[in-house]
Amino acid sequence: MSLTYKSVSYTYPGAGAGVFDISLEIGRGELLAIIGASGSGKSTILKLLAGFVMPDAGQVLIDGRDVSRLSPEARHLGVVFQSYALFPHMRLWENVAYPLKIRGTAKRERRARANEMLERVGMGARAEDFPSALSGGQQQRVALARALVFEPSGLLLDEPLSALDAGLRVEMRDEILRVQRSAGIATLLVTHDQEEALSIADKVAVMRDGRLVQVGTPQALYETPVSAAVAAFVGQSNLWPSKVAGAGLVETAFGPLACDTGTRSAGEAVTVFVRPERIAPLPSGEADGPGRFAGTVAADRYLGPIRRIDLAVAGGLIRLETHQREPVTAVAIPPDAIRLLPAH
Structure with a gap:
C-alpha cells in the first residue's frame, strides 16, 4: 500500500496557520520522516492522513484511492501516539486485540493474533x-503491536519516542525500524528528533511555515541542503556570508577559501556551508595558505566521543567537531568539505 498527498492544503479555522500545497508519496515498505520547528505543520500532515482533519484542497490517497473525506476508522491506518494511549484496565493482550474487537473479530482469533504480535x-x-506494570519503552512496544495487529494500510507514528530517555530512544527506534521492515508497511513518522529521523528514515521531509522545503534521503538532506535555513536546522553547521572571488575561490570575513564555485561569477554573494566534523585540527604553526586559519578557543564542549569547539579567528568563528584531545589552535577547511548555498 502507498500513502500519497496530492497538492494538499489545510488552514485552521480562524487562523492563518496550516499546510500549503503538500505533495508527498510514501511507497510500500518505506519510512518517511517529517521534521520541522514547532508550528511548522508536521503534525497537521499526520492529522490529514489519519483523517482527524479534512483538506481544504487537494487529495489524500491510500493505494491510489481518494480517502480525503473518509472517517479515521474507514482509512484502516495504524497510529501510535506520543502518549501510547493504552487502556489501564485492560491486560496487554486485550489492549493489542482492541482494534480487532471493534472490527468484529471472534475472541479466540483476536487473542491469538494479539499474542502473536506481542x-x-x-x-x-x-x-x-x-500497562501500569510496564516501563515507558515496554508500553511503546505494546502500542506499536496494537497499531499493527489488524494489518493496516499504513502506519502513522506521532512523536512515538519523545517520552523516553535518550538511551532507550536509541534502542526503541531500532525496534520500530525492525518491526516496520518486517511488516513491509508504508510508514509516516513525525518527530522533532533529527537524529531519529536521519537514522531510520528512507526519506526525510523538512517543513517550514506550513510548506515542504526539502525532501530527500537522509544523506542528501545532511550533505546537500538546498538552503541555509535547512542546513541550520539539520545538524550542526558553519554558515558564512561570502562572495565569489574568482574561479575556485570565495572570500569570507576571515579569509579566502578554495572550493568549487561552479558557474558563479566573481562578486556573487553566497553562503559558505561546512559541517563541523569536516574541519580538521592542525598542529600549531601550520595555518598558512587558503583554508587554513589560526585562532583561540572560545568554547570547548566535551561530549564524550567528540569535542565541539568554537575557534575564534580574525573576522569570525569556526565551529569544529573532533576526537582529538590535544589543544586546538589552528584548523584546515578542505575544499571538498565546502558547499555554496544561496545568500541569505
Whole structure:
C-alpha cells in the first residue's frame, strides 16, 4: 500500500496557520520522516492522513484511492501516539486485540493474533500484565503491536519516542525500524528528533511555515541542503556570508577559501556551508595558505566521543567537531568539505 498527498492544503479555522500545497508519496515498505520547528505543520500532515482533519484542497490517497473525506476508522491506518494511549484496565493482550474487537473479530482469533504480535515486539511473556506494570519503552512496544495487529494500510507514528530517555530512544527506534521492515508497511513518522529521523528514515521531509522545503534521503538532506535555513536546522553547521572571488575561490570575513564555485561569477554573494566534523585540527604553526586559519578557543564542549569547539579567528568563528584531545589552535577547511548555498 502507498500513502500519497496530492497538492494538499489545510488552514485552521480562524487562523492563518496550516499546510500549503503538500505533495508527498510514501511507497510500500518505506519510512518517511517529517521534521520541522514547532508550528511548522508536521503534525497537521499526520492529522490529514489519519483523517482527524479534512483538506481544504487537494487529495489524500491510500493505494491510489481518494480517502480525503473518509472517517479515521474507514482509512484502516495504524497510529501510535506520543502518549501510547493504552487502556489501564485492560491486560496487554486485550489492549493489542482492541482494534480487532471493534472490527468484529471472534475472541479466540483476536487473542491469538494479539499474542502473536506481542511476541513480534518482544512482549509475549507479558501478555497478562496491565500497562501500569510496564516501563515507558515496554508500553511503546505494546502500542506499536496494537497499531499493527489488524494489518493496516499504513502506519502513522506521532512523536512515538519523545517520552523516553535518550538511551532507550536509541534502542526503541531500532525496534520500530525492525518491526516496520518486517511488516513491509508504508510508514509516516513525525518527530522533532533529527537524529531519529536521519537514522531510520528512507526519506526525510523538512517543513517550514506550513510548506515542504526539502525532501530527500537522509544523506542528501545532511550533505546537500538546498538552503541555509535547512542546513541550520539539520545538524550542526558553519554558515558564512561570502562572495565569489574568482574561479575556485570565495572570500569570507576571515579569509579566502578554495572550493568549487561552479558557474558563479566573481562578486556573487553566497553562503559558505561546512559541517563541523569536516574541519580538521592542525598542529600549531601550520595555518598558512587558503583554508587554513589560526585562532583561540572560545568554547570547548566535551561530549564524550567528540569535542565541539568554537575557534575564534580574525573576522569570525569556526565551529569544529573532533576526537582529538590535544589543544586546538589552528584548523584546515578542505575544499571538498565546502558547499555554496544561496545568500541569505
